[in-house]
Amino acid sequence: MLIARSAAPCRASALASPSLRARSGFQQKALIHDLVIKHKTGQPILGAGPYGGGRSSVSGHVATVFGCTGFLGRYLVNRLAQKGTQVIVPYRDEDEKRHLKLMGDLGQIVPMEWDLRNDEQIEECMRHSDVVYNLVGRNYETKNFKFQDVHVAGAAKLAMMAEALGVSRFIHVSHLNADANSPSAFLRTKAEGEEVVKKAFDGATIVKPGPLFGHEDRLLNQMATYPITWHVNHGQTRMRPVHSVDVAHALEVMMDAEVTSTGQTFSLAGPRTYTVGSMLRLVESLTFNKTLRVGINVPKFALMTAAKIGDLAWWPMISPDEVERRFHDDLPDAPGTLGFADLGIEPDILEERAIVYLRRYRSNLRFEQPVEHSGVKLKKGRYHVVD
Ligand SMILES: NC(=O)c1ccc[n+]([C@@H]2O[C@H](COP(=O)([O-])OP(=O)(O)OC[C@H]3O[C@@H](n4cnc5c(N)ncnc54)[C@H](OP(=O)(O)O)[C@@H]3O)[C@@H](O)[C@H]2O)c1
Structure with a gap:
């Protein structure tokens, strides 16, 4: 199937030779591989621009990355934006999102203020998205947020709202060592978080990275x-230990790899x-x-x-x-999970x-x-x- 798209005639004639066209990355037509039909919603996602992503390309996806202001978040936002995905970057502190703005073309990185307890803001952040990532996590408890609030109640709320808004893909980042019987409250709540997310969002993808x-x-x-x-x-x-860049790459690939990742769990250790x-x-x-x-x-x-x-x-x-x-030793890959x-x-x-x-x-x-x-x-x- 070919979907015709207009192209500037002078540019087209200059790149008339197929080899020249291939080398320049210039494309006159959108091809079948530019079109993705989302399994869950049947929503068509149409890519455009240079083949294989890169600056000035458009993947057709809109992704929200909750937890984008953290360590892993910046690598994920960078990869998504590089592939021409429009990325909604929810932030709590003005200064924490400044470095993300430069990672995509003008208008492709959209910062939006949010609070884990503000449903209206959360809805606003994922209203237009077909993919939602949840990278929100905390290594320690604070006066305002306990592990339970962030890893369980917060994750459940994001998954539930994504389901209600018709998001096609919910990718939840947990931990390799998440275990309901762990002596660590962090890891116990991470395990509980996986369960509540699976219940709240049909076909949620769970990602369990090792120490980054x-x-x-x-x-x-x-x-x-x-x-x-x-x-x-x-x-x-x-x-x-696993390289943060590899985990970000895996998260980006999961956005499109529906067959391997819808409803699957990934163990991503080094x-x-x-x-x-x-x-x-x-x-x-x-x-x-x-x-x-x-x-x-x-x-x-x-x-x-x-x-x-x-x-x-x-x-x-x-x-x-x-x-x-x-x-505590890092656990082996959980049985039945996929990997890199x-x-x-x-x-x-x-x-x-x-x-x-x-x-x-x-x-x-x-x-x-x-x-x-x-x-x-x-x-x-x-x-x-x-x-
Ligand atoms: N780093 C590792 O070695 C490792 C290993 C395995 C799994 N993981 C998991 O991978 C995910 C990302 O890890 P990371 O290292 O990038 O974490 P990070 O640097 O600590 O970043 C955590 C993110 O979560 C947000 N967040 C935390 N508490 C929040 C709250 N109460 N309300 C709203 N946002 C909140 C932070 O936002 P602010 O910037 O606004 O605080 C930040 O964007 C986490 O779920 C983590 O548990 C990490």
Whole structure:
């Protein structure tokens, strides 16, 4: 099926040769692959512009990304906008959304103020969208929002309103370790959140990422700045870190990959498993900071007490719930869930990417030194745990 679209005649004649057209990305007609019919609603989504996305293309989708002002949100908004999707970016603080505005063409990034307790604002944010992402989550409780409010009641409300408004796709980001029996309230409420979302939105996609690493992460950055808080459990806690860029890519692919992802759950952990001790060794080698491995083990009660005292401060430090999580291994992929391979993505390996995020912790004398000088061996078995 071909859908005719007008094109400027001078441009068309200049690009008369098919090879020239292919190389320029210029397209005169919208083809069948530009048209997506949404399974759930039968709504047609028609793309336009350069094939395969890019600036000035239009994917035809309108997506709302709740939680876009956080770490993962910026990578997702960037990917969506790059593919020509119009992105609604709900924000609470004026300054938190400024960096997102530049990620798309003029008019493609639409900031809207919202509050998790304001139904009118939520409805306004997703009224025109065919895809809704829920990335809202908090590592710690606040005076106004407990884990239950954010991960359960908030998630249920967003899913219910998306269903009522006829949204075709609801993609909910949970956690790899979400577990109804976990000692961590964060992980218990994440598990409860998955259930309420599945009930509220027919065919919701659940995404369970492992601990994320990247520029703004709370993993490598914290290991480099506050290593003492990681010297627990004798460095034996196992982690499956995953690149934030890969998770954002997977979330973007899910928008169109209806057959594989409607009503499915994805476990998105990194390809290798590490102990916290081996990750600290990696951070030490890449930053040349010998003080990271002080060789002590902080007992749980000591870190927990410090976290409880720190919790009284108005700015977030390490919360008691985070301390609890530092003693628990990352879970294997939940049975029956899909992974990166089902979306055609090969996730990055931590040792190969970590330097990008850790170079800033080097002293100016050794800032430029190549990775090889740091003694980091990228071969299998050096840092990751071989199961
Ligand atoms: N980071 C990880 O290692 C990791 C691993 C697995 C799963 N996840 C999950 O992935 C999602 C995104 O993670 P992230 O690292 O990007 O989180 P993040 O940086 O903490 O960002 C969280 C987002 O949620 C919003 N939010 C939190 N509480 C809210 C509330 N009460 N009302 C409205 N908005 C609220 C924040 O908005 P404001 O900017 O306005 O505060 C922010 O946009 C979360 O659900 C998280 O649990 C993260």
